[in-house]
Amino acid sequence: MMGKGEAPAPREPEEEEEDTGGVVKLISAEGFEFVVDKKAAMVSNTLRNMLTSPGGFSETRQGEVRFPEISTHVLEKICQYFYWSLHYSSGKETTEFPIEPEITLELMMAANYLDT
Amino acid sequence: MGSACSRKRGQLVHEDDLYSARFSKSGSFKWLLHTLPRSNSADVHRRGQGPAPGRCPSLMELCVAKVREDMNRYSDFSQLPRDLSQQIFNELVESGYLTEASLGAFHDCDLQDICLGEYPGVTDAWMEVVASQGQSLLSVDISCSDVTDSGLNLLKDCSSMQSLACDYCDRISEHGLKTLSGFSNLTSLSIKKCAAVTAEGAKAFANLVNLVNLDLERCPKIHGGLVHLKGLKKLEKLNMRYCNCITDSDMKYLSDLTNLRELQLSSCKISDFGVSYLRGLHKLAHLNLEGCAVTAACLEVISGLASLVLLNLSRCGICDEGCENLEGLVKLKALNLGFNHITDACLIHLKDLINLECLNLDSCKIGDEGLFHLKGLVQLKSLELSDTEVGSNGLRHLSGLRNLQSINLSFTLVTDIGLKKISGLSSLKSLNLDNRQITDTGLAALTSLTGLTHLDLFGARITDAGTNCFRFFKNLQSLEVCGGLITDAGVKNIKDLKALTLLNLSQNGNLTDKTLELISGLTALVSLNVSNSRVSNSGLHHLKPLQNLRSLSLESCRVTPTEIKKLRLAALPNLISVRPE
Numbered sequence: 001m002m003g004k005g006e007a008p009a010p011r012e013p014e015e016e017e018e019d020t021g022g023v024v025k026l027i028s029a030e031g032f033e034f035v036v037d038k039k040a041a042m043v044s045n046t047l048r049n050m051l052t053s054p055g056g057f058s059e060t061r062q063g064e065v066r067f068p069e070i071s072t073h074v075l076e077k078i079c080q081y082f083y084w085s086l087h088y089s090s091g092k093e094t095t096e097f098p099i100e101p102e103i104t105l106e107l108m109m110a111a112n113y114l115d116t
Numbered sequence: 117m118g119s120a121c122s123r124k125r126g127q128l129v130h131e132d133d134l135y136s137a138r139f140s141k142s143g144s145f146k147w148l149l150h151t152l153p154r155s156n157s158a159d160v161h162r163r164g165q166g167p168a169p170g171r172c173p174s175l176m177e178l179c180v181a182k183v184r185e186d187m188n189r190y191s192d193f194s195q196l197p198r199d200l201s202q203q204i205f206n207e208l209v210e211s212g213y214l215t216e217a218s219l220g221a222f223h224d225c226d227l228q229d230i231c232l233g234e235y236p237g238v239t240d241a242w243m244e245v246v247a248s249q250g251q252s253l254l255s256v257d258i259s260c261s262d263v264t265d266s267g268l269n270l271l272k273d274c275s276s277m278q279s280l281a282c283d284y285c286d287r288i289s290e291h292g293l294k295t296l297s298g299f300s301n302l303t304s305l306s307i308k309k310c311a312a313v314t315a316e317g318a319k320a321f322a323n324l325v326n327l328v329n330l331d332l333e334r335c336p337k338i339h340g341g342l343v344h345l346k347g348l349k350k351l352e353k354l355n356m357r358y359c360n361c362i363t364d365s366d367m368k369y370l371s372d373l374t375n376l377r378e379l380q381l382s383s384c385k386i387s388d389f390g391v392s393y394l395r396g397l398h399k400l401a402h403l404n405l406e407g408c409a410v411t412a413a414c415l416e417v418i419s420g421l422a423s424l425v426l427l428n429l430s431r432c433g434i435c436d437e438g439c440e441n442l443e444g445l446v447k448l449k450a451l452n453l454g455f456n457h458i459t460d461a462c463l464i465h466l467k468d469l470i471n472l473e474c475l476n477l478d479s480c481k482i483g484d485e486g487l488f489h490l491k492g493l494v495q496l497k498s499l500e501l502s503d504t505e506v507g508s509n510g511l512r513h514l515s516g517l518r519n520l521q522s523i524n525l526s527f528t529l530v531t532d533i534g535l536k537k538i539s540g541l542s543s544l545k546s547l548n549l550d551n552r553q554i555t556d557t558g559l560a561a562l563t564s565l566t567g568l569t570h571l572d573l574f575g576a577r578i579t580d581a582g583t584n585c586f587r588f589f590k591n592l593q594s595l596e597v598c599g600g601l602i603t604d605a606g607v608k609n610i611k612d613l614k615a616l617t618l619l620n621l622s623q624n625g626n627l628t629d630k631t632l633e634l635i636s637g638l639t640a641l642v643s644l645n646v647s648n649s650r651v652s653n654s655g656l657h658h659l660k661p662l663q664n665l666r667s668l669s670l671e672s673c674r675v676t677p678t679e680i681k682k683l684r685l686a687a688l689p690n691l692i693s694v695r696p697e
Contacts (some may be wrong), residue, residue: 084218108179
């Protein structure tokens, strides 16, 4: 398992065999749906485990994950982070990732849950 | 997150290497805490601004950094999950942003680790919040703080505590130490340089039956207090270095601590009789008696300590007679016999200590014949022969020590001819030849040692011609050539040693500003010394690219403190040590 803060999925050689194609649907507490690339979602170690563990989670089959405890605006921020992280790691992103003070703590709790 | 916390706890008791001097800010320099950067602050700074190339900051790290930035928005973290508030707390401490005011937000947060060691401004007023963590609190470090008895007493209900460090807390009295007796879950206690640890004050230790690590270094009044340790059967590590009031009569209370693995007694006032109380400590792996008034007679007792891996007898009164008792200590990996009266006759008893990796014979009366007995010690990585009578002939006995990484031949009788014999030691990384007999010829014999990272030719008579050899030592991180014979022409052979972090060219009176120009590309340099040369104010500007420079010495040159100061302000922000100042 990868530690937090290490480079995300695409850098690991073994990942090449993994199915990182396609999209996954992330659903917020209010029922709002975010469709993101699977590759992006797997920046989160928690999601990665869900999406890659063989036959384990129903989420894998249905291609959607529900987050009854994460509100829409926080989930949106998290999706933005996933893409920021991918760009950062490939050297395309150099600007800071903006975080609004109002949501910092909520975002932090979600980041903790998602191990990202 | 949990792992980060436990790592912190583990760090509270230092794994002191007996052979490395550890710099620590001591209590008497508390005022410096306000001016020195926190040890990790540079990293944190970097993390806040975006980490090292390639490594993406986690969202968690970004959030923690953001909270730190906006700390004035927060007054209460008690509703946050514990591991999150712990991360915020750690970040504030590491970055030096924690204040008495912001600490208030951590009231009742169930924090497990409060590591405020060496943090500036910690007083009793902070301890109320520390204590509010209650039974969650597992580890506290308030070293170098101004906490007093009443501050310490606030912690009395935090009885889950496993680790406590209050080194250099000079406001805590004998009476205050009584609080400690309630912490019966403590496995680690560090209370360095505390005058309150007296025969009376030490009573508090008697209850701490779970202690595994106890650090009482530099407690100046501990004499008579060790009686309270005798029931601490779980103790594995006990540090009493520089407790120079400890005498033989104190030692008897250690005799039943049979789980002891590490015992540090350097500079205690103990004699052979005191050592005799250690007879039964069969698990002892590290024993440090440096500077104790013991003689070779104590080796009879030590010879029974068959688990010993590290034995430090430096600066004792050891003579040859009795050294035969060293023969059986075959597990020894490190042996320090420096500054004793031993001769070649002692070394014969070391020949079967084939696990030795580190041997120190500094300033002993040994010579070429003695080295013959070291021939078979093929695991040796480090050999210290400084200030001995070892000469060129003796070095042939060392030519088979293929694992040798470090050898010190300074102030020996070794001459150029001898160096051929160590030219095959390709593992060598550190070589000290600070010795007037060594010249260019000797250095030329060593060009095969391409792995060298540290080369000390301080007093060797190396000329510009000899500096041609330096191009074989591309990995050099430190170089000292101070024999007086180097000119700017020789420095041309130094300018490409890009890995250099330390360069000492002092005493070479002919060096000019040209030298500074030549070395201006050595941007890794942290320490530079060109004292006693013709370097002048007008050459200083060449040093501007040396952004990592922390120490600069230009004594007895044609430079003025004012100009150096200007340089520091204009271009060298990391410069903290400057001569002349």
